[in-house]
Amino acid sequence: MRDTGWFKSSRSTSGSDNCVQVRITDTATGVRDSKNPGGGQLTFGRAAFGALLAAVGEGR
Template sequence: MRNATWRKSSRSNDTGGECVEVADLGAAVGVRDSKAPAAGHLCVDRASLRVLVSRIKA
């Protein structure tokens, strides 16, 4: 996990807004709060993340 490359949306900005970061962990995706990266992360399987994102966009 220490070597994971965390990314956030290209639509986010540096004005202190709330952002979610994701990292490719192979079979899963790491998800964390960009404002509190030391607070930990969630591991989500790719299929579940696709469902979540599609429901958020709906």
């Protein structure tokens, strides 16, 4: 099973407070607040996470 562990985007700046962390496995992608990693996470299936990225990229 592939599991990347939690990571932040390479585009995140070190001084920014507006970062999320992502964790990718074979079946799902998790997203959580980097300032509060124990505060819960959202979990998306592959298709749903792809749709989320597309919507964000379009500014929706």
